[in-house]
Amino acid sequence: xxxxxxxxxxxxxxxxxxxxxxxxxxxxxxxxxxxxxxxxxxxxxxxxxxxxxxxxxxxxxxxxxxxxxxxxxxxxxxxxxxxxxxxxxxxxxxxxxxxxxxxxxxxxxxxxxxxxxxxxxxxxxxxxxxxxxxxxxxxxxxxxxxxxxxxxxxxxxxxxxxxxxxxxxxxxxxxxxxxxxxxxxxxxxxxxxxxxxxxxxxxxxxxxxxxxxxxxxxxxxxxxxxxxxxxxxxxxxxxxxxxxxxxxxxxxxxxxxxxxxxxxxxxx
Amino acid sequence: xxxxxxxxxxxxxxxxxxxxxxxxxxxxxxxxxxxxxxxxxxxxxxxxxxxxxxxxxxxxxxxxxxxxxxxxxxxxxxxxxxxxxxxxxxxxxxxxxxxxxxxxxxxxxxxxxxxxxxxxxxxxxxxxxxxxxxxxxxxxxxxxxxxxxxxxxxxxxxxxxxxxxxxxxxxxxxxxxxxxxxxxxxxxxxxxxxxxxxxxxxxxxxxxxxxxxxxxxxxxxxxxxxxxxxxxxxxxxxxxxxxxxxxxxxxxxxxxxxxxxxxxxxxx
Amino acid sequence: xxxxxxxxxxxxxxxxxxxxxxxxxxxxxxxxxxxxxxxxxxxxxxxxxxxxxxxxxxxxxxxxxxxxxxxxxxxxxxxxxxxxxxxxxxxxxxxxxxxxxxxxxxxxxxxxxxxxxxxxxxxxxxxxxxxxxxxxxxxxxxxxxxxxxxxxxxxxxxxxxxxxxxxxxxxxxxxxxxxxxxxxxxxxxxxxxxxxxxxxxxxxxxxxxxxxxxxxxxxxxxxxxxxxxxxxxxxxxxxxxxxxxxxxxxxxxxxxxxxxxxxxxxxx
Numbered sequence: 001x002x003x004x005x006x007x008x009x010x011x012x013x014x015x016x017x018x019x020x021x022x023x024x025x026x027x028x029x030x031x032x033x034x035x036x037x038x039x040x041x042x043x044x045x046x047x048x049x050x051x052x053x054x055x056x057x058x059x060x061x062x063x064x065x066x067x068x069x070x071x072x073x074x075x076x077x078x079x080x081x082x083x084x085x086x087x088x089x090x091x092x093x094x095x096x097x098x099x100x101x102x103x104x105x106x107x108x109x110x111x112x113x114x115x116x117x118x119x120x121x122x123x124x125x126x127x128x129x130x131x132x133x134x135x136x137x138x139x140x141x142x143x144x145x146x147x148x149x150x151x152x153x154x155x156x157x158x159x160x161x162x163x164x165x166x167x168x169x170x171x172x173x174x175x176x177x178x179x180x181x182x183x184x185x186x187x188x189x190x191x192x193x194x195x196x197x198x199x200x201x202x203x204x205x206x207x208x209x210x211x212x213x214x215x216x217x218x219x220x221x222x223x224x225x226x227x228x229x230x231x232x233x234x235x236x237x238x239x240x241x242x243x244x245x246x247x248x249x250x251x252x253x254x255x256x257x258x259x260x261x262x263x264x265x266x267x268x
Numbered sequence: 269x270x271x272x273x274x275x276x277x278x279x280x281x282x283x284x285x286x287x288x289x290x291x292x293x294x295x296x297x298x299x300x301x302x303x304x305x306x307x308x309x310x311x312x313x314x315x316x317x318x319x320x321x322x323x324x325x326x327x328x329x330x331x332x333x334x335x336x337x338x339x340x341x342x343x344x345x346x347x348x349x350x351x352x353x354x355x356x357x358x359x360x361x362x363x364x365x366x367x368x369x370x371x372x373x374x375x376x377x378x379x380x381x382x383x384x385x386x387x388x389x390x391x392x393x394x395x396x397x398x399x400x401x402x403x404x405x406x407x408x409x410x411x412x413x414x415x416x417x418x419x420x421x422x423x424x425x426x427x428x429x430x431x432x433x434x435x436x437x438x439x440x441x442x443x444x445x446x447x448x449x450x451x452x453x454x455x456x457x458x459x460x461x462x463x464x465x466x467x468x469x470x471x472x473x474x475x476x477x478x479x480x481x482x483x484x485x486x487x488x489x490x491x492x493x494x495x496x497x498x499x500x501x502x503x504x505x506x507x508x509x510x511x512x513x514x515x516x517x518x519x520x521x522x523x524x525x526x527x528x529x530x531x532x533x534x535x536x
Numbered sequence: 537x538x539x540x541x542x543x544x545x546x547x548x549x550x551x552x553x554x555x556x557x558x559x560x561x562x563x564x565x566x567x568x569x570x571x572x573x574x575x576x577x578x579x580x581x582x583x584x585x586x587x588x589x590x591x592x593x594x595x596x597x598x599x600x601x602x603x604x605x606x607x608x609x610x611x612x613x614x615x616x617x618x619x620x621x622x623x624x625x626x627x628x629x630x631x632x633x634x635x636x637x638x639x640x641x642x643x644x645x646x647x648x649x650x651x652x653x654x655x656x657x658x659x660x661x662x663x664x665x666x667x668x669x670x671x672x673x674x675x676x677x678x679x680x681x682x683x684x685x686x687x688x689x690x691x692x693x694x695x696x697x698x699x700x701x702x703x704x705x706x707x708x709x710x711x712x713x714x715x716x717x718x719x720x721x722x723x724x725x726x727x728x729x730x731x732x733x734x735x736x737x738x739x740x741x742x743x744x745x746x747x748x749x750x751x752x753x754x755x756x757x758x759x760x761x762x763x764x765x766x767x768x769x770x771x772x773x774x775x776x777x778x779x780x781x782x783x784x785x786x787x788x789x790x791x792x793x794x795x796x797x798x799x800x801x802x803x804x
Binding site for chain 3 (some may be wrong): 285314315316320330331334336339342382451453456503504506
């Protein structure tokens with residue numbers, strides 16, 4: 001019976017997600033996966049994406065921010081993207097809203113979290129075997145530890161230090177919001193950093209103009225397909241953020257949209 | 269003991285496959301995966317591909333048609349590709365040959381099924397939280413319901429309506445078949461819509477000429493490698509469909525092959 | 537109770553990894569996955585990559601060589617890449633360092649293994665249904681057999697024949713090593729075929745010059761980030777191989793690095 005209990009207990013493992021800039025052609029993603037399975041053969045590993053642009057912590061933050069909450073509470077999110085300035089290679093485990101995050105201290109977390117994390121641990125319980133790839137030894141161990149439901153505080157020393165990042169927040173006064181495009185998705189939708197809450201706060205009259213380059217619209221559509229004749233469609237998407245789509249625009253115009261392009265809303 | 273039984277029962281879950289046009293860089297695929305695991309942590313989720321061209325229901329149909337039968341009976345196939353005209357966003361669950369299909373009513377199923385499905389249910393048992401992404405709420409719930417072996421009829425109302433699609437079927441008379449390329453694979457093999465059955469029916473003399481652009485051949489090869497000197501190789505592939513490969517052709521010629529290019533067979 | 541034991545035993549299945557040149561848009565990878573799950577629904581299937589260049593056995597060998605050891609002992613590695621000359625389509629299962637390898641006899645294994653494998657079996661226990669895709673029938677069956685812990689010798693006849701490949705080994709004399717770039721990763725790091733052991737053997741004085749094109753360095757850095765001002769950084773990476781990175785180089789120069797470019801080390 002005892003043997004049965006042991007084996008059945010592993011069904012309670014939490015999933016481990018991986019977000020990285022490893023790409024999908026190389027062997028790094030598989031090496032990390034293999035190491036995780038060597039530590040815990042029953043682990044459920046979910047690839048979020050390995051196609052973050054190299055060293056692009058900002059892009060990673062948009063992906064992680066919009067992903068983690070859909071996973072079960074207690075899930076572990078490995079985020080293995082090195083900022084180009086992450087010289088000291090400090091590796092962290094963090095707890096935030098009943099999710100765990102493991103990876104280098106690369107400035108990501110200031111962009112992902114709206115509030116301070118509940119706990120930050122600087123990982124130091126494992127020897128590094130590979131100086132060039134410390135995440136392989138340290139972060140896989142921490143991820144399995146947390147997925148098994150063990151205590152985060154056993155992984156190292158508590159800290160409050162975190163490489164800070166300034167999230168690009170929209171600026172606003174009484175009747176204007178100026179935000180920007182933070183992500184362009186596979187369908188050429190431009191996701192901005194303007195939240196529904198910011199918008200609702202200033203939208204007292206129900207009259208407003210959203211401007212993006214030479215385009216504008218005066219309404220929020222319920223879905224992307226709502227106004228196929230219009231050129232600019234503004235939607236609050238599943239991310240809770242204002243998204244901009246250009247219908248009937250030429251491919252050249254669509255491809256001309258860039259992260260950091262300005263979106264402006266004037267309320268009457 | 270009762271507790272044991274509960275946990276062991278989940279090993280009987282059927283796999284859920286996902287075919288989508290989400291791409292592999294964004295967070296949509298991971299959000300769907302996370303939602304599925306939140307509903308059923310032990311679910312086995314298999315990515316078929318997230319790289320269907322945006323809104324390309326036809327390409328999705330070729331992939332799904334040639335994939336689903338290799339999975340165990342009872343598997344659930346989430347196909348999350350919106351046709352550009354799918355304005356009304358009707359979400360369906362279908363049963364066909366002991367497999368389940370879940371996704372928007374986008375015209376896919378007329379291209380995937382040779383016969384009418386055994387059951388069509390219009391999904392209405394779940395509230396939509398995200399107007400811009402109704403599949404996230406509705407289809408994940410239905411997929412988990414079916415993977416758990418629960419009854420499809422509990423998911424909504426029976427219907428017989430289905431957005432119709434005309435599968436591009438070859439035309440033939442007594443001694444000619446005119447078909448077309450429906451898919452070009454990673455190896456530059458051109459898969460046509462000509463089935464082995466159509467071919468066998470007209471191939472009484474064993475003498476025929478297969479023409480593709482300026483190329484032709486007068487035999488079917490058993491494998492791609494059989495006739496490396498010939499320029500045009502014709503094979504009945506693992507799909508059961510006539511496939512055309514050009515050996516020794518220049519890259520320019522290979523890349524010039526397009527979906528909808530005509531393939532013609534004249535029998536003597 | 538007996539029923540319990542049966543179900544619990546499948547938790548002891550070993551993982552099956554897949555490395556292929558199927559690409560990620562087509563249905564071949566999913567068809568193989570579906571077939572594996574049809575044979576063994578509880579199988580844990582890990583995608584290493586499906587993005588090996590078509591027929592590129594050499595690239596596959598670099599990926600497999602650097603991946604397999606990170607997985608648990610007993611893992612099964614399906615390597616489904618056909619060399620363009622693999623006309624006879626001989627399918628093998630091999631045992632090497634307590635790992636199993638299954639796939640066509642395409643010259644890969646001479647590049648992956650440093651010593652002779654412990655066992656080579658020519659697979660012949662399954663009927664081929666698809667002449668154009670024999671791996672689908674034969675290799676999936678063998679992979680599941682091995683993942684279930686069954687004996688490799690039941691899969692066919694022992695053999696010692698193996699398509700031979702000359703691994704490109706560095707040449708060296710008393711004070712020079714001439715190696716070459718064998719892989720360029722997602723970060724533009726150039727991985728060479730020079731091992732740390734070769735290097736240590738000749739590095740008696742601690743004085744050496746590593747040359748790569750017009751660049752050179754006279755030290756080995758502990759990590760990629762160690763010497764950000766230098767143009768050429770030389771590192772022994774997690775692969776155990778000498779890796780070359782160019783910092784501050786233009787994109788044009790980075791993109792000019794090619795597999796088979798020469799790296800030379802002169803010791804004093």
